[in-house]
Amino acid sequence: MNMECLLPDTIPDSPAFHTVAVTTVRHWNDHLFSFSVERPGSFRFRSGEFVMLGLPQDGGKPLLRAYSIASPAWADELDFLSIKVPGGPLTSRLKSVRPGDQLYLGRKPTGTLVADALLGGKRLFLLSTGTGLAPFLSIARDPEIYSRFEQVVVVHSVRRVSDLAYHDQQTALWADDPLIHEEAAVQFYYVPTVTREPFHTTERIGTLVENGGLFPNTLDGPRRFDPEQDRIMLCGSMAMIRETSAMLEKLGFVEGSNSRPGTYVIERAFVD
Incomplete structure (x- = not known):
């Protein structure tokens, strides 16, 4: 033993x-x-x-x-x-x-992946890899999020199908949620992608942004990120965060914090 x-x-x-x-x-x-x-x-x-x-x-x-x-x-x-x-x-x-x-x-939780660190907008994109999904499971079940944003999109990128934690539970979690089930039924979107095994979506997050696959067909608005209406949170691998942050900065997004809300946010405590 x-x-x-x-x-x-x-x-x-x-x-x-x-x-x-x-x-x-x-x-x-x-x-x-x-x-x-x-x-x-x-x-x-x-x-x-x-x-x-x-x-x-x-x-x-x-x-x-x-x-x-x-x-x-x-x-x-x-x-x-x-x-x-x-x-x-x-x-x-x-x-x-x-x-x-x-x-x-x-005794003292903290962090910047919170609604307070973002300006108001129409669409909220929660982009994650691996266990970076965790804070977004919390955020996507918060009633405040559905009053602040018209649509909420959780994107989860992993290497293997078995890494899609909560994949089969996503719909059930929201449908049975006592506080947000009605809002989530029309405002919530889930986009899983698997990069190293066969799956219906196999591209990385950056590629999905470029080819439009990150934007569900029923999602309102353009099939691209728009700093005027979109707000974005990033959590996961350092490579994804650095690559996506650089792309967002070029598009005119501004990183936010608890003291100065912006149009996208990352968790600085986990970044080297």
Whole structure:
């Protein structure tokens, strides 16, 4: 048995963190999993923010990593999506969590992938690769988003079909959502793409922008990005973020922040 992967049933209390219990775990494939934890009564966050999660380690501070919250701000539980990093100090242990196990949860969520960092517009595009989908699962279930934008488009680019976490649940999640199901039925669009296996869409995000495949046929407006009406969030690989940010800047988009809203935004905390 791999002792490195064993997790304690309980962990020491820490004044700097909440101690929360895992409620559910799902392994999508051999390198991708999601899990939920109970939400402390005092824990508040804006949809799209991230928080520190971690476990104790011998003789030192807790081992922590930043994780985007995948559940909406009104949810009773906190959802997270994670890769399994071979030899990763935290994920080599975290991948073995089971319901009832305890984790440390930071007390102060933060981030720039929030509605406050964007100016108003008509169409909101949420462009993600891999686990970068997580904050957009939160944002796309936020009632405020559907009052601020006429149409919301989630784009998720992955290498393998099995990496499309929540692919089969996307429609059900929104259709059964108690707060936004009526709005999402007419305002929400989901564009998955797989780059290394056969799938109905196989181009990378940049190519989909160029050939118009990123814009569903029933979407109002032009089949291109328009800085006058479009607002864009980016989360995922550094290559995608750098390439897409450069393209947006050339088109006249301006990066936003909490203190100065703009027409597109990235999560600076995750960018080298």
